[in-house]
Amino acid sequence: MRTWCDWTIRHLGRIGVLALVSGLGVSTVQAASLDAALLPKIQAATFEVVQAKPTSDSLSYEKPLPLDLLPYQERTDKYYSIGTAFAIGHNRYVTAAHVLLVGADSLWGQPELRDTAGHVYPIDKIEKFDLRKDFVVFSLAGSPGDATLDLDTKPTLNTAVYAVGNALGTGVVIRDGLYTSDTPEQQDGAWKWMRFSAAASPGNSGGPLLDKDGKVIGAVLMKSANENLNYALPIREVLDAPDGKAVMDTRIAYELDLFDTVQNSDLKTQFALPAGLSDFYREFQKRIDANSDAQLKALLARESANLFPNGAGSARLLHEQTVLNGFPSLIVRGSDGEWGRTGTQSQYFTLDGNGYVRVGAAGRSGLIRIRRPDGMDAAKFYGDAKTRMDLLARTGLFKRDVASEKVKITSLGKPILESTHVDRWQRPWQVAAWSLPYANALVVAYSLPTPDGCVMLVRFTPPSHQHDTMLDLDELSSFVHVTYEGTLAQWKDFLGKPALQPAALRNIRIDYDYGHRFNYTSQRVAFSYPSSVQAIKPDNLLWLGFSFFLDGGKPVWDVGDVNIWKDTASEDHDNVNVQRYIAPPSGLDDDMSSRWRKLSEKQYPYNAVARYEDDLMKINAVVAPAASGSQPSTVLYTAFYGTAGTQPQADMKDKLDLLTKDMRVIEH
Structure with missing residues (x-):
């Protein structure tokens, strides 16, 4: 599983983490010292970044969803609000790269911009992109008007600044603070982040940071985890970046739930722009997936001498008395270098006809055993992924939060993909993935048939991490111990x-x-x-x-x-x-x-x-x-x-x- 080491591309702890609440209306909060005459221009040049809510749902629930419990605005809006963007020239817009990447392989619609009147505009071409600096410049297929924000590439420290953004998905707001300092970016100090004290909330990512004259001095990107000091990329970094290039220069870590070793690599690549959004996503994902392939290969090669069943740490497991387990386990390497079984704790759920489901955990994956009910046809159980997953759903493992209620999902429907993976011990795993449209997520399950049912590895993952997740599970499957x-x-x-x-x-x-x-x-x-x-x-x-x-x-x-x-x-x-x-x-x-x-x-x-x-x-x-x-x-x-x-x-x-x-x- 890959993890981003560079702060600019972390999904957790960001200002731009998905806000499931969005708004058609826009409320503008005026900071005391910002000239009110500037507000209409700021309003017209700042946009919500939105994605269309799914119009169909393949899931089944134990009862009708109590959507009436949601706030009116949330339940009636046709879009999810995920961030903020702003105009810096004629048909030239900026947002955070991580906001745009929410749309990669998304189960929702592609990211679009929504103006103060509620009109929505599709993204046309990606013009500039930098993964590490976390920004993207793009054009729109339609025109929301000619309003643009003025720019200031030489801001003054210790002066008033204003963070403009889609705060918590409830509309664009303006909040004041101070431009307090510059701090080197974390990897090798290639540029300096602007730090500021203006409040920023989920949804602010990609919005403009303004000076007292309403000029853009930076793009709001990150929220400090430990103090009320947030991060912005100086706007000069956006302007000075080369046109016609998507630059991917960042550090990525890869790790497996088998041992503590982490494979770090510097991803350095680029591809030509401009490109339509679908083409951009395809080229981006191709390079990310290729890097994951290379990292896993390098990690396994690095560990080959001590990767079970190799090395002195494997000897005990290879010579011990055979263990009969009613519940599967994952073979992992401990801090002492010894390989052993883990993940044997489980929760038991009874099914009809002497069937049962036992659910445990192994690292970031669920480890599951299903005993097929006596009255269930064997051919249907083994041949129909939906049937197996429906048995798992009976446990209440899948729930959808709606306001204050957790509604049990009784069926995930038909899988969106199916294949077979044969592990290194020549055991055939039945692979399937299901979509959770409301969460923009996938459920990926590897199912190993057994005489009484099956053993499963299950993981929830964003759609853009499907390749990465299946790389992990392909490898982990060879380390499952099962009776x-x-x-x-x-x-x-x-x-x-x-x-x-x-x-x-x-x-x-x-x-x-x-x-x-x-x-x-x-x-x-x-x-x-x-x-x-x-x-x-x-x-x-x-x-x-x-x-x-x-x-x-x-x-x-x-x-x-x-x-x-x-x-x-x-x-x-x-x-x-x-x-x-x-x-x-x-x-x-x-x-x-x-x-x-x-x-x-x-x-x-x-x-x-x-x-x-x-x-x-x-x-x-x-x-x-x-x-x-x-x-x-x-x-x-x-x-x-x-x-x-x-x-x-x-x-x-x-x-x-x-x-x-x-x-x-x-x-x-």
Whole structure:
């Protein structure tokens, strides 16, 4: 995800942050010492920058939106007010670059200017643009008149100034203060910001800063975060900028929710102007997206030696016991350099038909697991992105604020795009994006099919950040740790859909005959057991515990744990389990070394002797590969049987023997 380092292009903390309240009428507040005769000219040459509200809504709500609770002006205005602009010559206007960029890939209309009479004028050509200095000069397709503001390129410090702008979207106002100082811009002092004490509010961005004679001395751009001193770009910087160029010279940072490293780069590029607004946006976005591509590539190359599964910090995760998780997690690197799982906390929401949704967080993304309701057709669930997202919407995750009420969104409708992403472990993610027109935002979801439903990565993003967001999620998807689970009935549906399955399942065969026998065969281990060990029926719950481990020195994502629960509602936790263990390298972890020694020597609890723990009788045995020369095996498997209540050793051993009778460890 890219972040802007240069203050001139930050979206948060700005004066020009979107104001959802706008006004057709204009109220002018007169500063005491500004000549009233100047006001009509200032009024005529200063404009709101607006975008048209969406005329249609693809969302569904739990009830009609209570729009009558909104102020009259807000609910009747056809536009959102996003900033201020002013005229500096015949058909020549200035606003903040970040105000203009709100329109990039926007779900609202393109930015336009609105005058004091409420007339709206489309932008025609972009004439000058500077991303770092945060200004744009443009022309209009129609003429709101010939009024322009006079300019002063040599303002005097410690004199009265007046900030003119669309304050909070309620019309153009004028507020007074002092021009207090000049301060170097933050990156390398290429120019100096003007600092002033006149009040500025959301919507002021792009408006003129005037001297006592009503002349423009700067363009209002930023609000100080910690004090009542705001920032303006001297108007001479606008005038001296080259005509016919869009200049992009700024510092941008790129970071991933996997580690603390940040990739900083200086974006230095330009393209020719004048250009129509759509062409301008296209050329601008092309360069921003290309820079994101390059930054991510550079970040991953920089981290390659220590990027999971590489580096010493990956060793513990690659050798630990497979973990069965009912909720997915994200693999991240801690401050100690060790890779581990995070994001396992979640909130649970019940659906009909034994379905549920669990919602957690992993960095800037939502991490979600959906269990498909029993009555829902599998083909519809896997094949229809709207169906999956509607289940998520039932949780109340999506709400729209209207005045004092939060109205639940019950459906996002059809996605505006769909595709498939295959991660580095050859897992197919179903990608979809939905629009939230009222918020000018997208919901992007990556959905990984599982036998019982799916696992999702979800992120909200501005439309102009869609490419950037999908770059992130493409990479993050490879770091999701997930257990594949489902009833045997659900597995039957899932195994019949190869396109939904990870590549690892191509080497695994799962067969079962209800009431008779369960069989599991992979390139690593094979086992089977009759129904006399544990009843084999449609509501058996099969968990395949996938993990990351080394196979011949190569990292793989494969099954390390097979667990079959007696049924989904069992309170006694009867289950059969076959689990893989790998010899840890020396010095990695005392606990791992101790467990491996017990496994190798078949010590307790791996000695085929039944024990009673946690209201469950348990028995384990170790199964090794067939002898292969004089070298000891680096891979061992355990077979486990557990059942409720106390049971005789002989009965437990008989069950274990049936489980291990045909068990073969194929790998070495």
